[in-house]
Amino acid sequence: MKDLSLHVLDLLANSTVAGSTQVILNVTDSIKNNVFRFEIIDDGCGMSEEMLAKVTDPYVTSRTTRKVGLGLPLVKMNAERCNGGFDLQSTEGKGTQLTFWFEHNSIDRPPLGDLAGAVVMTAAMNETIRFIYRYVTDYGEYVFDTAEIREALDGMSLNNAEIMRALTEMINTNLAEISANQ
Numbered sequence: 001m002k003d004l005s006l007h008v009l010d011l012l013a014n015s016t017v018a019g020s021t022q023v024i025l026n027v028t029d030s031i032k033n034n035v036f037r038f039e040i041i042d043d044g045c046g047m048s049e050e051m052l053a054k055v056t057d058p059y060v061t062s063r064t065t066r067k068v069g070l071g072l073p074l075v076k077m078n079a080e081r082c083n084g085g086f087d088l089q090s091t092e093g094k095g096t097q098l099t100f101w102f103e104h105n106s107i108d109r110p111p112l113g114d115l116a117g118a119v120v121m122t123a124a125m126n127e128t129i130r131f132i133y134r135y136v137t138d139y140g141e142y143v144f145d146t147a148e149i150r151e152a153l154d155g156m157s158l159n160n161a162e163i164m165r166a167l168t169e170m171i172n173t174n175l176a177e178i179s180a181n182q
Helices: 004-017 051-052 071-081 113-125 148-154 161-177
Strands: 022-030 036-043 085-091 095-103 130-137 140-144
Touching: 004 022, 004 036, 004 071, 004 085, 004 113, 036 085, 051 095, 071 095, 085 140, 113 130, 140 148, 140 161
Parallel strands: 022 130
Antiparallel strands: 022 036, 036 095, 085 095, 130 140
């Protein structure tokens, strides 16, 4: 994938089809510690130990619409290629926690891309799921929570082009204030 936001978009989609009611995306963007870390936590259906053991094989997928699943294998390969790592924990019936990280200054690390747009689009397409997006840098922290946004919108749908554009702009403005890697 060309950028990290596309990896995250794909992995967030996994959480949405797993029956999650809440999905948390934590990003740590630290120049000081030379790490770019992503963590996705959901309360979906989780995976069996058997599936967890083989889920990074590209020819293993739980989807019935295709015979390959490239999201996890690709992000694992990219992270490890950039002196990072990959950790996947899951409990059937309770949810999944995926963490992958990159050496921040690795020349092979893909650019971030439009992560704000990916988060907003996923939230707009899945309005029954609460999304919490936390971005931490060496200079501060920003949290985007769809529960707060829905309350402020007073019943208006997130799935509206103007609202999606405004939310993406709001996120990017707040990330710029904490020197996020945009």
